[in-house]
Amino acid sequence: MDRNDLPIRGRFVGGEHRFPVRVYFEDTDLSGVVYHANYLRFMERARSDMLSVAGIDQRAAFEGEGGFYVVADLSIRYRRPARLDDDLIVVSTLKGFTAASATIHQRVMLGRDILTEATVLAAFVAPGGKPRRQPRAWLAIFEGILEV
Numbered sequence: 634m635d636r637n638d639l640p641i642r643g644r645f646v647g648g649e650h651r652f653p654v655r656v657y658f659e660d661t662d663l664s665g666v667v668y669h670a671n672y673l674r675f676m677e678r679a680r681s682d683m684l685s686v687a688g689i690d691q692r693a694a695f696e697g698e699g700g701f702y703v704v705a706d707l708s709i710r711y712r713r714p715a716r717l718d719d720d721l722i723v724v725s726t727l728k729g730f731t732a733a734s735a736t737i738h739q740r741v742m743l744g745r746d747i748l749t750e751a752t753v754l755a756a757f758v759a760p761g762g763k764p765r766r767q768p769r770a771w772l773a774i775f776e777g778i779l780e781v
């Protein structure tokens with residue numbers, strides 16, 4: 634596969650992970666603005682990319698140790714709508730973590746304008762749904778990207 638054929642990835646700028654999203658027709662509703670639930674999809678992609686770019690392999694953890702993240706709490710605020718063909722940036726910052734969870738703040742931006750922002754508590758759980766400790770190496774990674 635040619636390197637130019639790889640999907641677009643986000644990147645860290647200081648403690649912020651920045652992930653590009655383009656608004657397609659399928660993302661909009663009858664009124665021509667992004668359907669509210671699609672902001673959650675944009676943010677989910679950005680969180681997964683943030684972890685991957687930081688060096689966290691969620692798939693290997695699931696297949697090896699049997700742990701995975703679930704959204705345990707979510708607070709979201711919609712400020713302004715995005716529209717068809719808008720080029721957005723989802724900015725994600727790690728705000729805190731424990732042995733079994735991570736708190737991530739996310740902003741969906743159009744230029745300098747915040748369109749939507751959310752705080753997500755992602756809990757690391759075993760296949761049965763009980764909280765479990767995140768891999769030790771991940772905690773070290775979190776130390777390096779934690780925004781204070």
